[in-house]
Each structure stands twice: as structure tokens, then as C-alpha cells.
Amino acid sequence: MEPLREIHGFKKRDEDQLNEEHSPFWAIEKGAVLQEARCFNDTQLSSRKCQQVITKLLYLYNQGQAFTKTEATEVFFSVTKLFHATDGNLRRLLYLIIKEICPSSDEVIIVTSSLMKDMNSKVDLYRANSIRVLCSITDSSLLGQIERFLKQAVVDKSSVVSTAALVSGLKLMQVNPDIVRRWSSEVQEAASSENVLVQFHAIALLQQIKQTDRLAVNKLIAQCVRSNIRSPLATCLVIRYVSELLQCGSGVDTDMYFGFLESCLRNKSEMVVFEAAKNIARLPNVDSRLLQSAMVVLQLLLTSSKMILRFGAIRALDSIANKDPTIVAVCNPELESLASDSNQAISTAAITTLLRTGSEASVDKLMRKISSLFAGLQDEHKLVVIKTIQTLCSKYSKKHRSFISFLSSSLREEGGLEYKQAIVDCILHIVHANDDVKELGLIHLSEFIEDCEYTQLSTHILHVLGEDGPFTHDPSRFIRYIYNRLFLENAAIRAAAVSALTSFGLKCPVLRDQLSVLLARCVHDSDDEVRDRATLFSNWLELNEHRYVPNLDAVSDVEVALETYLQSSMDTSFCLDDVKQRTDLVQPSDDGKSTENAIVKDEHVHLIALKMCPQLSALGTNVMSSSTIPLTESETEYKVTCVKHIFPQHLIFQFICENTIEEQVLDNVSVQLEKISDHCDLLRNESVIILPRLISNTQGYTYVVFERPQSTPFCARFTCSLRFTAKEIDPVSGVPEEIGYEDDYLLEDITVNFSDFVLNLELEDITKAWENLPGGSELSSSYEPTQHASLKETLNQIISVTRLSLWHSVESQVSGSQKLNCVLAGVVDWDIITLVHLELSSDNMHNTKAHVKVRATTSEASRMLLDALID
CATH class of the missing domain: 2.60.40.1480 (Coatomer, gamma subunit, appendage domain)
Known part of the structure; x- marks a missing residue:
């Protein structure tokens, strides 16, 4: 019996432990909680039960559970009955759920009287929370009624009430700033409070009130700098305001502000010292002596016994190293010791900062140190290091082999898709930046896909191998890695491997026969995509031509030709060679090609x-x-x-x-x-x-x-x-x-405009096309285009206005005058054929005249085109 009792004892203890770890919110349902909310209506309230129900309701709200309007209204009316409760914790939850429910304007009136009664209560807990709730749920009309109470609360003797009013003022500045601006005198009085939180929030609110008046903001900051601010939080806030002013650098007393920042480096509060040092180091054109003092402070904080100070200092140095690594180099001894810190965030920041501040000679030593620490980091911290290495590749071009060696060893470790993708991207960045290490990097990627568990990553690497592998010194060494994928992987990877092998066959004629045999084995694959690719690519490799895929520069022309073909009877097969590419009248210069593209x-x-x-x-x-x-x-x-x-x-x-x-x-x-x-x-x-x-x-x-x-x-x-x-x-x-x-x-x-409806028209015989158009649609007119322009410039201007295509032009010169006869053609609104005979003439004084004849499928189109030309 004794062993049975012992087993029963273990079982009992396990059940107790399970009950202790069980979440109070596990498997709760909205309907059941709404039923429990009826306890708010009980004559004998149970404070503990009401607290539990409100907590469950808040949990459901914050988890995104949708409440209907009826349900929300019922909950709201039920909780308003709890204003008679005297339990402090229950009242706190009551205020909180009213803010979360955020009743409609019609329902706010019901609870306003109770909240205003609490605002005038003698209990600070009720006064402070009622202020927060009222400012959150009321609109501008109700705010005007309680403004007097809010002003009094700002200068209240109780710091809890005063802080609540000030924080509410900060929120109201976003929706109703005019009301808050009328509190300036009261907020100014609160800024001199001895309570640290009241002073902090008062200065923040004053800055928000005056932020539209730059002169007033400068005056406020100068006043704060000269006064004795007791609150470390407020001092940190003023430091940030001073830093913003100095970065603007126009019309400010820099000596006074720099002196204030220097004095903050000797403050008793570590928070203030850190904030001052961080902002000084980030300022442009800062005095070298002051900058050195700030760096000494950050260097001392790196050796602090408090983890939060070490973390703050290393984060500040890491951001500074992004702009000027030489400034942070003096802290390298401390950074090396922090690289092995027990906190992973600190060690990661130390590693990335060392990578930025170190020299090329120290890269190898640093990479060995990182390798020993890398295994213990989580993926999110490893990602930071990988991205830092990628940014430094251009800086340390001679150390690309060291980087690739480290990255390839990291690929073989356990990690998620995002982490492995970052490593592959970093290797490819190095490969494309330095041809000397291209083959080395591709070999490491080839070895990686042997054990890669991510389809997306494997297909990406296979594509890269197909693009860059054929141009290495020994392309054949990659074939084995790619061919193995045809039998050991899923269909998506097999299809990518077929495409990669084809790329090698097209770009390396020496390997073509061998690869044709390999692709022939894939023709009977179980997957349709793999079979189709293998069949098509095998035929490509059997051809003796040099171009296997047409170079489709004008994709839009191909699209138009395909649409036209689909609308036809399709008696003959579609041929890409029949697609005529468009050519513009005026060819762009080389300088304008990139902009045009x-x-x-x-x-x-x-x-x-x-x-x-x-x-x-x-x-x-x-x-x-x-x-x-x-x-x-x-x-x-x-x-x-x-x-x-x-x-x-x-x-x-x-x-x-x-x-x-x-x-x-x-x-x-x-x-x-x-x-x-x-x-x-x-x-x-x-x-x-x-x-x-x-x-x-x-x-x-x-x-x-x-x-x-x-x-x-x-x-x-x-x-x-x-x-x-x-x-x-x-x-x-x-x-x-x-x-x-x-x-x-x-x-x-x-x-x-008329030109918006014009498409290009292809004709074989212009004369025949002109005769086929109805003669009744012909219109003619003469006009004078822009003066002092050449005939070609005038023609180009007409083409740009009408978007018609130039099909024929003849230049001639008779007794000092120049003439240009041309034919323009186009299709208007898909089915209206339009032709224009244009005769341009210019005398010795560059006076240009134009005579136009227009024919179209309809007379209305001829009239509109002629109007577009003349206008």
C-alpha cells in the first residue's frame, strides 16, 4: 500500500501544480461572462465577484471580441450601478471599463453626473479617475461645462489629482486644443511644483500648448534651463527640447544651452546623465571638449552594474557609430567585454557596434569571437548582426572571404526562415559585389540546399545558381548539387532545378549534351510543371540556334498583337516575329534614356x-x-x-x-x-x-x-x-x-483631348487607304503654326498634339523657301481610321504656314481632328 500512497501523492501534487499554472482567462466565453455580469444588479454586491467579471470583460475587449451595440449598452448600464461601491479596487476597474466601452453621446449624459460628483469628492482616488474618464468620453460641449473643475484640478494640492488633469490635458490637445490653451496660467503654476511627476507633465503640456509659437517655445525652454528643475523626468524632457533647438541652430543662445547640457552630465540622477550624454553625442557641430565628456560618461555607463544602464549606453553608442564610428572607437575595450554579456540584447548591440568601429585588421579576430557567441543568441538578435555585416561589406572588401566563411557556418545552424533568408541575401550581396569570391559563395549556397528545409529559399538559390553559375571558372561543379534536387525534393524545387540545369545548358555549350540527357530523365516526372519544363527545355537544348528565347523589348506591342490575334479567327498560329516594334519620330538622347525608362x-x-x-x-x-x-x-x-x-x-x-x-x-x-x-x-x-x-x-x-x-x-x-x-x-x-x-x-x-483617343495605324498603301475613305468626310484648312520654329520642330509639335504616326515625308527647297510634305495616320477610338495630308512651308524669315487635308471614317472625326490641329 505504501507505494500506492506515494504514487497518489505525486499525482495530487501534479494536479495542484497544474491548477496553479492555469490561466483564469482560459476558455472563457462572451455569453457566459455577460450572464455573470448580472451580478452588478444584485442588492448585496460582492466586490470580489464584480472585480472578476469586469476583469473578464476587459480581457474580451482587449482580445478583439466584438460586442453588439445592445450588449455594450447593457454592460454599460449595469456597471454604472457600481458607483455606490466603496471598494477602491472595484472603483478603479469601474472607471477603466467605462473608458474601454466608450459609450455613445446619448449614453454619456447618464454617467456624467456620477463622474462629476466623484470629481468633487474628498477621495483623491475618485477625483483623479473621474477626471481621466470624463476627458476620454465627453465631447467639446460637455468639456466646456467641466473646464472650471479641470483648471482647479491642475493646481490641486494632491499630486495624484494634478497629474491626472495634466495627462488628460495632453490627450485633449489632440482633439480640442482650444480649451486646453485656456489653462496656460494654471499649467505654468504647476510647472513649479515640488512633485516630480506634476512638474514633468506640466512642462510637457506647456510645450504642447505653445508648440505653434516658436518664440514662445524658445522662451519656455530658456526659462526651464535657468530655473531649478527638481524632477529628473522633467530634466530629461528639457534636455530633448534643448537638443531639438540646437539641431535647428537658428537664433538660439547656444552657449547657455551647451552649458546646461554640460551641467546635466554632473547630475545626481543617472537617468539625466545618460539622456544628456546621448543627446550631446548626437548633436552636429558640437564642441570637441563637450563631446569627449559625453563619451566618457557613456564609457563609464558601459561598466555599470545595472543592466538597464549598460543597455541604454550600448544602444546610444550603436546609433552614434552609424554616423561616425571613429568617435565610438575609444569605447572598444568595454564593448569587447560586453560582447559576452549575459543579456542577449546587450551582447548583440556590442557586437554590431564593434563591427562598425573596428578596423579591417581586427575583422578576423572579431569574427572568431562572434562565432563563439553566435550559437547562444536567438534569431531576432542574430538577424541584427547579419544585417550589420551586410552593410559593412563595401567597407571591408578584402575581408569578404572571412564574412562568407562565417555566414556559411551560420547557415548550417538551426534557425527560422527569416534568419536563413537574411544570411543568403548577405552572401549574395557579397557575391555580386566581388567576382573574386563569387564561386566560393555559390559553392557554400550549393552545399546549403542539400539540407535546406525551406522550399522558398531552395528555389531562390537554384535560380541564382542558374543565373551566375555558368559564368564561373568551373560551372560543372554545380551540376551535381542541382541534379540531386531532382530526386530528393518536392515538385516546386524539382521545377526550379530543371530551369537551373537548362540555364547551364544554354550558357555553357560544352555541357549541353550531358544536360540534355539529365533533362530527358525528368520528362516522366509525376508533377505536371516539372514534366512541362523538362519537355520544353529539352527541345531548346536540341536546337542549334544561339537565341532560344526571343528578346521582347516592347512588351506592350506583344500584348496588343496578342489581343488582336485572340479577336481574329485564329486560322494561323501566332508568331512573335510578326510583332512590329514601335519607333518614335525623334529618338531620345542617351542622357534621357534612364528617365524615359x-x-x-x-x-x-x-x-x-x-x-x-x-x-x-x-x-x-x-x-x-x-x-x-x-x-x-x-x-x-x-x-x-x-x-x-x-x-x-x-x-x-x-x-x-x-x-x-x-x-x-x-x-x-x-x-x-x-x-x-x-x-x-x-x-x-x-x-x-x-x-x-x-x-x-x-x-x-x-x-x-x-x-x-x-x-x-x-x-x-x-x-x-x-x-x-x-x-x-x-x-x-x-x-x-x-x-x-x-x-x-x-x-x-x-x-x-482628341489625342487621348488615337492609336497607331499600320498601312501598306497610303494612296489606296486615302481613296478608300469616304470623300464626303474630307476637310481642309490653312493656318499659321508657331512662328520662328523649323519645319521639323513644327511637325514634331503637331505629332505630339495629335499622337498620329508619321508614314511619309518629303523635303524640298524652292527659291529660298522650304517645304515639307508628309502623311500622318492613326486609328481614333479603335475603329475610326484617320489620315492627314500635311504641307508645311517656311520662307526666309521663318514664317511657317500649314495646309491640312483630313479624311476619316466619319465626318465628325475629321472635324474634331482638324479643330485639334488648328487650336
Whole structure:
């Protein structure tokens, strides 16, 4: 029996331990908790039970559990009955849940009287919490009624009440600053309080109140510097304000402020000393003596027995080393000892700082030290080291072999995908920067894929091997690693291996026959993708041509040719050789190629975004797109450009919006268009696609869609205004405020021109095409283009206005006058063929005359084209 009792005793102890570790929130359900909330209505309240229920409700709220409006209202009315409770902990939870529930404006009135009663209570706990809750749930109209009480609370004798009022004022500055600005005298009085927290919050609120007045802010900071600030927190705050002033460096007393910072280095509080040293080291053009004093302080903090001081000092030095490593080099002995610190965050920061501050001669020694410490670090800290090594590759070009050796050994250790991906990216960065170590780096990556457990990483490496491997001294050494993947890995990796082997065969003719045999073995693979690739690539390798894949420079031309082919009867097979690439009349200079390529790339991105918009997917693929049109100046806070997309029955304005204000997000962004020309009556407003949110320094798209009559080109003009709801970002949490303000931002007008409807036209016989067009559509006119321009310049201007293609031109010169006869052609709105006979003449005084004959499929198109030329 004795052994049984012993076993039973162990079992009992295990159950007790399990109960102790069991979470009180495990498996709680919203419905059950709402049922428990009925205890708030009991005549005999149980403070302990009510606290437990409120805690569960708060847990559900913070876990994102959705409460219906009815449920939230019932909870709110129930908890308001707890204002009669006297238990301090229960009252704290009561105030907290009222803030979390955030009742509607109709319900706030119910609880306001109770909160105002608590605000006038003699119990500091009630007064402080009621102030916080009232400022969180009330609107501006109710705030005006309690403003007098808030002013009194700011200068209250109780530090708890005063701090609550000041912190509430900081929050109110974001939503109702006008009310808070009327507290200036009371806040100024609180700034001289002997309580450290009251003084800290008062100075912070004063700075917020005066932040729009630069002179007032300077005066406040100067006053704080001259006065005796007792609060270390307030002193740290003033140090930051002084640092911001000195960085601006205009119209400030630098001697006084630098003297203040130097005095803070001798403060009794370690917090103040650290803050002063950190800010001094970051200041530009700081005095060398003061900088040396700051570095000595940070160096002493590195040897502190307090872990938080060591961590703060090493973080400050690490950020300083990013800008000027030579300043931090004096701390290298202390940094080397911290590299083996028990705290991983400290050791990681010490390692990265040493990498930045060390010399090229010390890299090998440092890498050996890092190798011994690396295994004990977690992935998040290893990532920091890897990224630091990648940034230093260009600095220590002679140590690339040491870096690759360290990185390859790190690849063989355990780690997650993000960590392994960072190492591979770092190796590839070195490989592409230094051809001398390319083969070494690729060999290490080849060995890594032998045991790599991540498909995404293996396929990436196989692609790189296929691109760079054939250009090494011995390409054949990579074949074994790639071929092994064909039998030991999943389908995605096998497909990537087939492509990599094909790349070797195409780029290394010596290996082609061997690789053809290897690819033939994959033709019967169990996966369709692998089989298709192996079959196609085997045929490529059997060809004797040098080019296996056509060089498709003009992808847009191929797309148009494919769309035309799909709309035809498709009696013959589609051939890429039949695709004619477009050539411009005026070839761009070499200097303008990069800019032109960037513009084309941007326009392609905008077109992809249009096609990916689900609301516009039903409009089809026939689209004519204009170039990007700026609607704002380049230096404005909101940048907007527009692209016009013309479909057979729709006109879409695509607005590319960018917000450059980092402290603000824009919600519900749209562009309002107003018609201001007669032809706008042809359009019917169909929809506006709103951009839900636009964060800073990113691009977003909003669209305005019009329905238009088919095969009817027109000219129209619109006024534009950008509409949005601006929301400020909380500088502490980085989260946008819930309440914003609506605003309109005036943009430049947009014009739809005849040229927006024109496509290129390919003709074999111009004369025959002219005769086939109806003679009744022919219109002619003479006019004088821009004076003092050559004939070619005039022709280029006409082509840019109409977007017609030049098919024929003849120059002649008779008795001092020059003539240029040419034919322009184009397709308007997909099916209206348009031809123009243009005769330009110029005399000795460069007076140019133009005679135009226009024919088109319809007379309306001829008239519109002639108007576009003359205007």
C-alpha cells in the first residue's frame, strides 16, 4: 500500500501544480461572462465577484471580441450601478471599463453626473479617475461645462489629482486644443511644483500648448534651463527640447544651452546623465571638449552594474557609430567585454557596434569571437548582426572571404526562415559585389540546399545558381548539387532545378549534351510543371540556334498583337516575329534614356494597378492610357498625378496620391470632378472608387469612372479637388487618432483631348487607304503654326498634339523657301481610321504656314481632328 500512497501523492501534487499554472482567462466565453455580469444588479454586491467579471470583460475587449451595440449598452448600464461601491479596487476597474466601452453621446449624459460628483469628492482616488474618464468620453460641449473643475484640478494640492488633469490635458490637445490653451496660467503654476511627476507633465503640456509659437517655445525652454528643475523626468524632457533647438541652430543662445547640457552630465540622477550624454553625442557641430565628456560618461555607463544602464549606453553608442564610428572607437575595450554579456540584447548591440568601429585588421579576430557567441543568441538578435555585416561589406572588401566563411557556418545552424533568408541575401550581396569570391559563395549556397528545409529559399538559390553559375571558372561543379534536387525534393524545387540545369545548358555549350540527357530523365516526372519544363527545355537544348528565347523589348506591342490575334479567327498560329516594334519620330538622347525608362515603368505599374482593381475588372482589356499628368506642385504636402484610361464605353481617371506628412494619415481619399465644358454632357457619372487609407510616403490609387458613348471622341475639361479625412498619428503609440477632420485640397484642372483617343495605324498603301475613305468626310484648312520654329520642330509639335504616326515625308527647297510634305495616320477610338495630308512651308524669315487635308471614317472625326490641329 505504501507505494500506492506515494504514487497518489505525486499525482495530487501534479494536479495542484497544474491548477496553479492555469490561466483564469482560459476558455472563457462572451455569453457566459455577460450572464455573470448580472451580478452588478444584485442588492448585496460582492466586490470580489464584480472585480472578476469586469476583469473578464476587459480581457474580451482587449482580445478583439466584438460586442453588439445592445450588449455594450447593457454592460454599460449595469456597471454604472457600481458607483455606490466603496471598494477602491472595484472603483478603479469601474472607471477603466467605462473608458474601454466608450459609450455613445446619448449614453454619456447618464454617467456624467456620477463622474462629476466623484470629481468633487474628498477621495483623491475618485477625483483623479473621474477626471481621466470624463476627458476620454465627453465631447467639446460637455468639456466646456467641466473646464472650471479641470483648471482647479491642475493646481490641486494632491499630486495624484494634478497629474491626472495634466495627462488628460495632453490627450485633449489632440482633439480640442482650444480649451486646453485656456489653462496656460494654471499649467505654468504647476510647472513649479515640488512633485516630480506634476512638474514633468506640466512642462510637457506647456510645450504642447505653445508648440505653434516658436518664440514662445524658445522662451519656455530658456526659462526651464535657468530655473531649478527638481524632477529628473522633467530634466530629461528639457534636455530633448534643448537638443531639438540646437539641431535647428537658428537664433538660439547656444552657449547657455551647451552649458546646461554640460551641467546635466554632473547630475545626481543617472537617468539625466545618460539622456544628456546621448543627446550631446548626437548633436552636429558640437564642441570637441563637450563631446569627449559625453563619451566618457557613456564609457563609464558601459561598466555599470545595472543592466538597464549598460543597455541604454550600448544602444546610444550603436546609433552614434552609424554616423561616425571613429568617435565610438575609444569605447572598444568595454564593448569587447560586453560582447559576452549575459543579456542577449546587450551582447548583440556590442557586437554590431564593434563591427562598425573596428578596423579591417581586427575583422578576423572579431569574427572568431562572434562565432563563439553566435550559437547562444536567438534569431531576432542574430538577424541584427547579419544585417550589420551586410552593410559593412563595401567597407571591408578584402575581408569578404572571412564574412562568407562565417555566414556559411551560420547557415548550417538551426534557425527560422527569416534568419536563413537574411544570411543568403548577405552572401549574395557579397557575391555580386566581388567576382573574386563569387564561386566560393555559390559553392557554400550549393552545399546549403542539400539540407535546406525551406522550399522558398531552395528555389531562390537554384535560380541564382542558374543565373551566375555558368559564368564561373568551373560551372560543372554545380551540376551535381542541382541534379540531386531532382530526386530528393518536392515538385516546386524539382521545377526550379530543371530551369537551373537548362540555364547551364544554354550558357555553357560544352555541357549541353550531358544536360540534355539529365533533362530527358525528368520528362516522366509525376508533377505536371516539372514534366512541362523538362519537355520544353529539352527541345531548346536540341536546337542549334544561339537565341532560344526571343528578346521582347516592347512588351506592350506583344500584348496588343496578342489581343488582336485572340479577336481574329485564329486560322494561323501566332508568331512573335510578326510583332512590329514601335519607333518614335525623334529618338531620345542617351542622357534621357534612364528617365524615359523610369516613366514607362511607372506607367506600366499604374496600368497593372488598374487591372487589379476588382471593381474595374469587368471593363475588358481594350484600353488607351495617357501619360502621367501632375495635378500638384512637386514640393506640396499632398502629391497627386492622373492617368486617363479610355475604354470602349467608359472613361476612367486614375489618381495616384501620395501623402508626404509623416505625422498624418488620410482616410477615405477621393477626387471630386466638376464638369466645366459643353462636351462633358456626353458623360454620365458611374462610380467613384475611394482609397480607404493613405499612409505617409506611400502611393495609393483612387478612381472616377464615367460612362461615355461608344465610338465618339470628344474634348472635355474638369475641375478637381482632393477630398479626405485627415487623422493625426499619436507620436507615442504610432497609431492614428480615431477622430479626424474632413478637408478639401484644390488640384489643377484635367482636360480630355482628341489625342487621348488615337492609336497607331499600320498601312501598306497610303494612296489606296486615302481613296478608300469616304470623300464626303474630307476637310481642309490653312493656318499659321508657331512662328520662328523649323519645319521639323513644327511637325514634331503637331505629332505630339495629335499622337498620329508619321508614314511619309518629303523635303524640298524652292527659291529660298522650304517645304515639307508628309502623311500622318492613326486609328481614333479603335475603329475610326484617320489620315492627314500635311504641307508645311517656311520662307526666309521663318514664317511657317500649314495646309491640312483630313479624311476619316466619319465626318465628325475629321472635324474634331482638324479643330485639334488648328487650336
